[in-house]
Amino acid sequence: xxxxxxxxxxxxxxxxxxxxxxxxxxxxxxxxxxxxxxxxxxxxxxxxxxxxxxxxxxxxxxxxxxxxxxxxxxxxxxxxxxxxxxxxxxxxxxxxxxxxxxxxxxxxxxxxxxxxxxxxxxxxxxxxxxxxxxxxxxxxxxxxxxxxxxxxxxxxxxxxxxxxxxxxxxxxxxxxxxxxxxxxxxxxxxxxxxxxxxxxxxxxxxxxxxxxxxxxxxxxxxxxxxxxxxxxxxxxxxxxxxxxxxxxxxxxxxxxxxxxxxxxxxxxxxxxxxxxxxxxxxxxxxxxxxxxxxxxxxxxxxxxxx
Amino acid sequence: xxxxxxxxxxxxxxxxxxxxxxxxxxxxxxxxxxxxxxxxxxxxxxxxxxxxxxxxxxxxxxxxxxxxxxxxxxxxxxxxxxxxxxxxxxxxxxxxxxxxxxxxxxxxxxxxxxxxxxxxxxxxxxxxxxxxxxxxxxxxxxxxxxxxxxxxxxxxxxxxxxxxxxxxxxxxxxxxxxxxxxxxxxxxxxxxxxxxxxxxxxxxxxxxxxxxxxxxxxxxxxxxxxxxxxxxxxxxxxxxxxxxxxxxxxxxxxxxxxxxxxxxxxxxxxxxxxxxxxxxxxxxxxxxxxxxxxxxxxxxxxxxxx
Numbered sequence: 001x002x003x004x005x006x007x008x009x010x011x012x013x014x015x016x017x018x019x020x021x022x023x024x025x026x027x028x029x030x031x032x033x034x035x036x037x038x039x040x041x042x043x044x045x046x047x048x049x050x051x052x053x054x055x056x057x058x059x060x061x062x063x064x065x066x067x068x069x070x071x072x073x074x075x076x077x078x079x080x081x082x083x084x085x086x087x088x089x090x091x092x093x094x095x096x097x098x099x100x101x102x103x104x105x106x107x108x109x110x111x112x113x114x115x116x117x118x119x120x121x122x123x124x125x126x127x128x129x130x131x132x133x134x135x136x137x138x139x140x141x142x143x144x145x146x147x148x149x150x151x152x153x154x155x156x157x158x159x160x161x162x163x164x165x166x167x168x169x170x171x172x173x174x175x176x177x178x179x180x181x182x183x184x185x186x187x188x189x190x191x192x193x194x195x196x197x198x199x200x201x202x203x204x205x206x207x208x209x210x211x212x213x214x215x216x217x218x219x220x221x222x223x224x225x226x227x228x229x230x231x232x233x234x235x236x237x238x239x240x241x242x243x244x245x246x247x248x249x250x251x252x253x254x255x256x257x258x259x260x261x262x263x264x265x266x267x268x269x270x271x272x273x274x275x276x277x278x279x280x281x282x283x284x285x286x287x288x289x290x291x292x293x294x295x296x297x298x299x300x301x302x303x304x305x306x
Numbered sequence: 307x308x309x310x311x312x313x314x315x316x317x318x319x320x321x322x323x324x325x326x327x328x329x330x331x332x333x334x335x336x337x338x339x340x341x342x343x344x345x346x347x348x349x350x351x352x353x354x355x356x357x358x359x360x361x362x363x364x365x366x367x368x369x370x371x372x373x374x375x376x377x378x379x380x381x382x383x384x385x386x387x388x389x390x391x392x393x394x395x396x397x398x399x400x401x402x403x404x405x406x407x408x409x410x411x412x413x414x415x416x417x418x419x420x421x422x423x424x425x426x427x428x429x430x431x432x433x434x435x436x437x438x439x440x441x442x443x444x445x446x447x448x449x450x451x452x453x454x455x456x457x458x459x460x461x462x463x464x465x466x467x468x469x470x471x472x473x474x475x476x477x478x479x480x481x482x483x484x485x486x487x488x489x490x491x492x493x494x495x496x497x498x499x500x501x502x503x504x505x506x507x508x509x510x511x512x513x514x515x516x517x518x519x520x521x522x523x524x525x526x527x528x529x530x531x532x533x534x535x536x537x538x539x540x541x542x543x544x545x546x547x548x549x550x551x552x553x554x555x556x557x558x559x560x561x562x563x564x565x566x567x568x569x570x571x572x573x574x575x576x577x578x579x580x581x582x583x584x585x586x587x588x589x590x591x592x593x594x595x596x597x598x599x600x601x602x603x604x605x606x607x608x609x610x611x612x
Contacts, residue, residue: 014383014384014387015384015387015388016349016350016353016380016384017353018350018353018354022380040346040347040349040350040376040377040380041346041347041350043322043346044322044324044346044347047322047323047324048324064409064412064413065413066379066380066383066409066413067380070346070376070379070380071346073372073376074322074328074346074372074373074376077320077372078320078321078322081320081321082321093412095412096412098408099405099408099409099412102404102405102408103370103372103405106370106399106401106402106405106451107370107371107372107451108450108451144414145412145413145414
C-alpha cells in the first residue's frame, strides 16, 4: 500500500551556498503532492529531481524570511506559463498574499488557474486542512518573526478485503460491506470465518511534523507530541548555543532533545548554517541524545512509514 | 590595459529549465562590477562562478517580469547577511522599490548598507549614471510591460606615458603633464621628441548595449546605433515569428537585422525560449544576416574589446 514520501529539495539556511539550497520539501501522497516552504531556486530543484509541479495540490509557507519563500513567485508564474488549470491552495501568513498580488500586478500576470489563499495565524495548534486522508495542523514556532510549523496526521484506514479469501470461501458481494466494517463471514455450513482472516490490515497511520525555523521550545514539543516523523531545524552545533539564542534557531542537540521529549519515532534535522559544509558532526551530536536521527541533504528521499 | 568583461549568468527566458538560468549578467570593470537583471538563482550563479557580490557597485533591472528580477531580494538579503557596508545603487522601475521595501518590512530586515534607489522611466534615451569611466544610458524597449535597455559607453581616455622613454630621454617630472596633454618633449640639445613616441595610446573606447526583452523596433536600433557590443534577445527562431509578435519578443533573424542596422561590431544573442535546448540553429539563423554573432550560454565570459 502506498506510503507517503518526503523529498528534501533544500535544507540550507539564509546564507546561500553552492552545496545546499534554501528550504523546500515536497511531501508526496498517493495522488497529489504538497510543497512545504519554497526558497529561491525550488522550481529548479523540482525540475532536477523530475518532480512535476502539476502534481502539487497545496503549498505551505512557514514564514516570510526569504530563504523560505523567495522561490514561490517564480514557481507560481511557471505553473501559469505551463498551462496549469487546477486550483492551487496556498497556506501562509496573510502578508504573503499581498506581496504575490503586487508581483502579479506588476508583471501584468492574470493567472489561468485559481490560487486559493488560506491565511495562517494562530496562537495554538489549529486544524487547517484535510487532504489525501491526512489532517493538516499548524502551530506557532518560536522565531524572530511570526513562523508556523505544520503537522500531517494520517487518519486511520480500514483494511482491504482479501480477494483470495473471497474466492476460497465464495463470499458473495452482498457480504463485503459487513466484512469491511469488521464482521466475520458465516459459511453455508455455519462455520465462522473470523474477520482477521478476510481483511488485510492497513499500514499503521503515520504522521509528519515540520519545524523550521524555531528556537527550542516546550510549546513546540507539545504540538508535535507522538508524531512518527519529525523534521526539526538544527542550524548550529551546540557549541554555538549563544548564536542560536540570538537568532531564534536551534542546535542539533536541542533538535534531538525536542524529538526525545516529544516521543517521536524518527528525527530528520536540517536548515544547516552555511558554515557547515559537511553535516556529520551535527548528526552525531543529535544521535548522542536521539539515535534515530538522520541529517537531511538536498535530494534525500524518505518513505514515511510508521 | 584592463578591458571590461561580460559574464553571462543566465540567458534563459520565463519558463525554467535545467539547462539555462533566467536572465542575469555581470559586467566587470576595473575596480567594480555591475549586475544587469537578476533572475531567480542569480546569487547561486555568482557563487558558482566565484564572482563576489561585494564587488557589485550597481544593479540595473530592465523590467518586472519575474525571470528578470526574482533573484534580487535574495541577493540583497545575502549581501546584508554577509556584512556589506558600502552603498549599492539600484536602477529600475519605481514599483520595484515598493516591492523590495515591503519584503524587507515583512522579514524585519534592517539593511546594514545603504540601498540607493534610482527610478527609471523614460520615453527616449537618457543618461542615468557615470561609473568606472563609462557613461550609462537607458532607453525604452518594446515589450508587454514597461521595459528598458541599458548602454555603457566608455569615455575616451588619454594614453599612458611610456616610462622607458622617460628614462631614455631623461624627461623631468615637470614635463609629464604637458606630454600627457599631447605635447612633444624638447631635449636639452633642442631635438624634438614627438608625442607619439612618448605615449602609449589607450585602447579604443568600447561600448556595450543590453536589449532584453523587446520586439524588433527601429527606435531600439536608433538607441544602440554604433555600439561595439550588442546583446539582443532572440527568444525564437524566425519560423515562430507570430509567437514573437504575440509575446513582444524577437527572433534570432530580427536580432541580427537589428545588429546590422545599428552598425554594431559584435552581437550576442540570448533569452532563449525553453523549447531550444541547443542554440546552434538560433546562432546560424542570426549569422546568416550578421556573421559576428555568438549565442550566449550560462557561464560565457567575453572580453569587451573594441
